[in-house]
Protein backbone atom coordinates (compact mmCIF):
# COMPACT_ATOMS: atom_id res chain seq x y z
CA UNK A 1 0.00 0.00 0.00
CA UNK A 2 2.95 2.29 0.59
CA UNK A 3 4.96 1.96 -2.60
CA UNK A 4 2.76 0.18 -5.11
CA UNK A 5 0.80 3.21 -6.53
CA UNK A 6 3.99 5.23 -7.03
CA UNK A 7 5.78 2.21 -8.41
CA UNK A 8 3.26 2.09 -11.24
CA UNK A 9 4.22 5.69 -12.15
CA UNK A 10 7.91 4.77 -11.99
CA UNK A 11 7.30 1.75 -14.20
CA UNK A 12 5.63 4.01 -16.77
CA UNK A 13 8.48 6.55 -16.62
CA UNK A 14 11.07 3.82 -17.21
CA UNK A 15 8.95 2.38 -20.01
CA UNK A 16 8.48 5.73 -21.74
CA UNK A 17 12.19 6.60 -21.59
CA UNK A 18 13.02 3.23 -23.16
CA UNK A 19 10.13 3.38 -25.65
CA UNK A 20 11.28 6.79 -26.92
CA UNK A 21 14.90 5.59 -26.97
CA UNK A 22 15.95 8.40 -24.66
CA UNK A 23 18.02 6.00 -22.54
CA UNK A 24 20.50 5.66 -25.41
CA UNK A 25 20.99 9.41 -25.77
CA UNK A 26 23.11 10.33 -22.78
CA UNK A 27 22.54 10.25 -19.03
CA UNK A 28 19.11 10.37 -17.44
CA UNK A 29 19.20 13.18 -14.89
CA UNK A 30 16.58 12.74 -12.15
CA UNK A 31 15.72 15.50 -9.66
CA UNK A 32 14.48 14.75 -6.13
CA UNK A 33 16.51 11.58 -6.50
CA UNK A 34 15.63 10.56 -2.94
CA UNK A 35 11.87 10.51 -3.57
CA UNK A 36 10.15 7.13 -3.80
CA UNK A 37 9.06 7.75 -7.40
CA UNK A 38 12.63 8.61 -8.42
CA UNK A 39 14.11 5.64 -6.57
CA UNK A 40 11.75 3.14 -8.19
CA UNK A 41 12.28 4.63 -11.66
CA UNK A 42 16.06 4.57 -11.13
CA UNK A 43 15.89 0.97 -9.85
CA UNK A 44 14.18 -0.09 -13.09
CA UNK A 45 16.36 2.03 -15.38
CA UNK A 46 19.52 0.72 -13.73
CA UNK A 47 18.60 -2.78 -14.93
CA UNK A 48 18.67 -1.68 -18.57
CA UNK A 49 21.93 -2.05 -20.41
CA UNK A 50 24.01 1.06 -20.97
CA UNK A 51 21.80 3.46 -18.99
CA UNK A 52 23.66 6.12 -17.04
CA UNK A 53 21.76 7.59 -14.12
CA UNK A 54 22.55 10.88 -12.49
CA UNK A 55 20.65 11.73 -9.32
CA UNK A 56 20.12 15.35 -8.29
CA UNK A 57 19.25 15.89 -4.67
CA UNK A 58 19.50 18.18 -1.66
CA UNK A 59 22.46 18.20 0.70
CA UNK A 60 20.36 16.56 3.42
CA UNK A 61 19.61 13.54 1.16
CA UNK A 62 22.95 13.22 -0.69
CA UNK A 63 24.44 10.55 1.57
CA UNK A 64 21.27 8.47 1.37
CA UNK A 65 21.08 8.77 -2.45
CA UNK A 66 24.75 7.79 -2.83
CA UNK A 67 24.23 4.83 -0.54
CA UNK A 68 21.36 3.43 -2.61
CA UNK A 69 23.82 2.24 -5.26
CA UNK A 70 21.41 2.70 -8.18
CA UNK A 71 22.61 6.09 -9.43
CA UNK A 72 25.98 6.05 -11.16
CA UNK A 73 26.51 9.60 -9.96
CA UNK A 74 24.85 11.95 -7.53
CA UNK A 75 25.08 15.74 -7.42
CA UNK A 76 23.53 18.28 -5.08
CA UNK A 77 21.33 21.04 -6.51
CA UNK A 78 24.02 23.64 -5.91
CA UNK A 79 26.54 21.67 -8.02
CA UNK A 80 24.55 21.38 -11.28
CA UNK A 81 27.04 23.73 -12.96
CA UNK A 82 29.86 21.28 -12.33
CA UNK A 83 28.24 18.41 -14.29
CA UNK A 84 29.71 17.38 -17.60
CA UNK A 85 27.92 19.16 -20.43
CA UNK A 86 26.62 16.46 -22.83
CA UNK A 87 23.32 15.28 -24.33
CA UNK A 88 21.03 14.32 -21.46
CA UNK A 89 17.39 13.73 -20.55
CA UNK A 90 15.87 15.46 -17.52
CA UNK A 91 13.25 13.73 -15.39
CA UNK A 92 11.97 16.42 -13.06
CA UNK A 93 10.38 15.13 -9.88
CA UNK A 94 11.31 18.14 -7.71
CA UNK A 95 9.30 20.67 -9.75
CA UNK A 96 11.57 23.36 -8.32
CA UNK A 97 11.78 26.46 -10.54
CA UNK A 98 15.43 27.18 -9.65
CA UNK A 99 16.55 23.58 -10.19
CA UNK A 100 14.70 23.35 -13.51
CA UNK A 101 16.27 26.62 -14.69
CA UNK A 102 19.74 25.45 -13.59
CA UNK A 103 19.41 22.14 -15.45
CA UNK A 104 18.02 23.75 -18.62
CA UNK A 105 20.65 26.51 -18.55
CA UNK A 106 23.48 24.05 -17.97
CA UNK A 107 22.58 21.56 -20.71
CA UNK A 108 20.94 24.09 -23.04
CA UNK A 109 20.41 22.66 -26.52
CA UNK A 110 22.16 19.43 -25.43
CA UNK A 111 19.05 18.62 -23.41
CA UNK A 112 17.28 15.93 -25.42
CA UNK A 113 14.03 15.86 -23.44
CA UNK A 114 12.62 17.42 -20.27
CA UNK A 115 9.94 15.38 -18.53
CA UNK A 116 7.92 17.17 -15.80
CA UNK A 117 6.71 14.51 -13.36
CA UNK A 118 6.19 15.92 -9.87
CA UNK A 119 6.48 18.77 -7.41
CA UNK A 120 8.15 17.49 -4.23
CA UNK A 121 9.63 20.99 -3.75
CA UNK A 122 6.16 22.53 -3.62
CA UNK A 123 7.39 25.62 -1.76
CA UNK A 124 9.86 26.36 -4.55
CA UNK A 125 7.39 25.84 -7.36
CA UNK A 126 5.89 28.92 -8.97
CA UNK A 127 4.73 29.82 -12.43
CA UNK A 128 7.97 28.51 -13.91
CA UNK A 129 10.14 30.16 -16.50
CA UNK A 130 8.36 31.01 -19.71
CA UNK A 131 11.67 31.07 -21.61
CA UNK A 132 13.83 28.10 -20.65
CA UNK A 133 16.91 27.14 -22.67
CA UNK A 134 16.58 23.75 -24.38
CA UNK A 135 13.34 21.88 -25.09
CA UNK A 136 10.17 22.96 -23.25
CA UNK A 137 9.25 20.64 -20.35
CA UNK A 138 6.65 18.05 -21.31
CA UNK A 139 4.19 17.05 -18.60
CA UNK A 140 4.26 13.35 -17.81
CA UNK A 141 0.71 12.15 -17.19
CA UNK A 142 0.62 8.54 -16.02
CA UNK A 143 -2.97 7.81 -17.21
CA UNK A 144 -1.96 8.68 -20.80
CA UNK A 145 0.81 6.06 -20.71
CA UNK A 146 -1.56 3.51 -19.12
CA UNK A 147 -3.98 4.06 -22.01
CA UNK A 148 -1.16 3.72 -24.58
CA UNK A 149 0.28 0.53 -23.09
CA UNK A 150 -3.18 -0.98 -22.55
CA UNK A 151 -3.78 -0.48 -26.27
CA UNK A 152 -0.30 -1.79 -27.22
CA UNK A 153 -0.09 -4.77 -24.88
CA UNK A 154 -3.59 -5.29 -23.48
CA UNK A 155 -4.51 -4.70 -19.84
CA UNK A 156 -3.52 -8.19 -18.65
CA UNK A 157 -0.05 -7.98 -20.18
CA UNK A 158 0.50 -4.51 -18.71
CA UNK A 159 -0.48 -5.77 -15.24
CA UNK A 160 1.76 -8.82 -15.63
CA UNK A 161 4.77 -6.69 -16.60
CA UNK A 162 4.20 -4.32 -13.66
CA UNK A 163 3.89 -7.27 -11.27
CA UNK A 164 7.10 -8.86 -12.61
CA UNK A 165 8.99 -5.61 -12.10
CA UNK A 166 7.38 -4.92 -8.71
CA UNK A 167 8.45 -7.99 -6.77
CA UNK A 168 12.26 -7.49 -7.03
CA UNK A 169 11.83 -3.80 -6.18
CA UNK A 170 9.68 -4.55 -3.15
CA UNK A 171 12.22 -7.08 -1.93
CA UNK A 172 15.09 -4.62 -2.40
CA UNK A 173 13.38 -1.84 -0.39
CA UNK A 174 13.02 -4.27 2.53
CA UNK A 175 16.80 -3.93 2.96
CA UNK A 176 16.73 -0.23 3.80
CA UNK A 177 13.18 1.12 4.23
CA UNK A 178 11.86 1.22 7.79
CA UNK A 179 8.07 1.17 7.97
CA UNK A 180 6.61 2.98 10.96
CA UNK A 181 3.10 1.87 11.91
CA UNK A 182 0.72 4.14 13.82
CA UNK A 183 -2.89 4.13 14.89
CA UNK A 184 -5.31 6.80 16.06
CA UNK A 185 -5.68 10.55 15.66
CA UNK A 186 -2.53 11.55 17.54
CA UNK A 187 -0.31 9.17 15.60
CA UNK A 188 -1.71 10.45 12.29
CA UNK A 189 -1.36 14.09 13.35
CA UNK A 190 2.20 13.52 14.58
CA UNK A 191 3.24 11.83 11.32
CA UNK A 192 1.49 14.49 9.23
CA UNK A 193 3.33 17.31 10.99
CA UNK A 194 6.64 15.47 10.74
CA UNK A 195 6.23 15.09 6.98
CA UNK A 196 5.07 18.71 6.65
CA UNK A 197 8.12 19.96 8.53
CA UNK A 198 10.49 17.77 6.48
CA UNK A 199 11.54 15.76 9.51
CA UNK A 200 11.00 12.30 8.00
CA UNK A 201 14.20 10.58 6.90
CA UNK A 202 14.07 9.08 3.40
CA UNK A 203 14.72 5.69 5.00
CA UNK A 204 11.45 5.88 6.97
CA UNK A 205 7.83 5.68 5.86
CA UNK A 206 4.52 5.72 7.71
CA UNK A 207 1.58 3.37 7.46
CA UNK A 208 -1.24 4.82 9.52
CA UNK A 209 -4.80 4.06 10.47
CA UNK A 210 -7.28 6.42 12.12
Ligand SMILES: NC(=O)c1ccc[n+]([C@@H]2O[C@H](COP(=O)([O-])OP(=O)(O)OC[C@H]3O[C@@H](n4cnc5c(N)ncnc54)[C@H](OP(=O)(O)O)[C@@H]3O)[C@@H](O)[C@H]2O)c1
Nearest residue numbers: 032033034035036037057058061117118119120140142198
Ligand atom coordinates in the same frame (compact mmCIF):
# COMPACT_ATOMS: atom_id res chain seq x y z
N1 LIG B 1 2.90 13.08 -13.21
C1 LIG B 1 2.36 11.99 -12.68
O1 LIG B 1 1.63 11.25 -13.33
C2 LIG B 1 2.67 11.63 -11.23
C3 LIG B 1 2.25 10.40 -10.71
C4 LIG B 1 2.58 10.08 -9.37
C5 LIG B 1 3.30 10.99 -8.57
N2 LIG B 1 3.66 12.19 -9.11
C6 LIG B 1 4.42 13.17 -8.30
O2 LIG B 1 5.74 12.68 -8.08
C7 LIG B 1 6.28 13.36 -6.93
C8 LIG B 1 7.06 12.35 -6.08
O3 LIG B 1 6.21 11.70 -5.14
P1 LIG B 1 6.84 10.73 -4.02
O4 LIG B 1 5.69 10.20 -3.22
O5 LIG B 1 7.78 9.80 -4.71
O6 LIG B 1 7.65 11.74 -3.13
P2 LIG B 1 8.36 11.45 -1.74
O7 LIG B 1 8.97 10.10 -1.69
O8 LIG B 1 7.44 11.85 -0.65
O9 LIG B 1 9.49 12.57 -1.93
C9 LIG B 1 10.10 13.14 -0.87
C10 LIG B 1 11.24 14.00 -1.41
O10 LIG B 1 10.86 15.35 -1.43
C11 LIG B 1 12.03 16.15 -1.27
N3 LIG B 1 11.75 17.15 -0.28
C12 LIG B 1 11.39 18.43 -0.54
N4 LIG B 1 11.19 19.13 0.58
C13 LIG B 1 11.43 18.28 1.60
C14 LIG B 1 11.41 18.42 3.02
N5 LIG B 1 11.09 19.55 3.62
N6 LIG B 1 11.72 17.33 3.77
C15 LIG B 1 12.03 16.15 3.19
N7 LIG B 1 12.07 15.98 1.83
C16 LIG B 1 11.78 17.04 1.07
C17 LIG B 1 13.16 15.19 -0.93
O11 LIG B 1 13.87 14.96 -2.13
P3 LIG B 1 15.32 15.63 -2.47
O12 LIG B 1 15.96 15.96 -1.18
O13 LIG B 1 16.01 14.51 -3.21
O14 LIG B 1 14.99 16.79 -3.33
C18 LIG B 1 12.42 13.93 -0.52
O15 LIG B 1 13.10 12.72 -0.73
C19 LIG B 1 5.10 14.03 -6.23
O16 LIG B 1 5.15 15.43 -6.48
C20 LIG B 1 3.89 13.39 -6.89
O17 LIG B 1 2.78 14.26 -6.90
C21 LIG B 1 3.38 12.51 -10.41
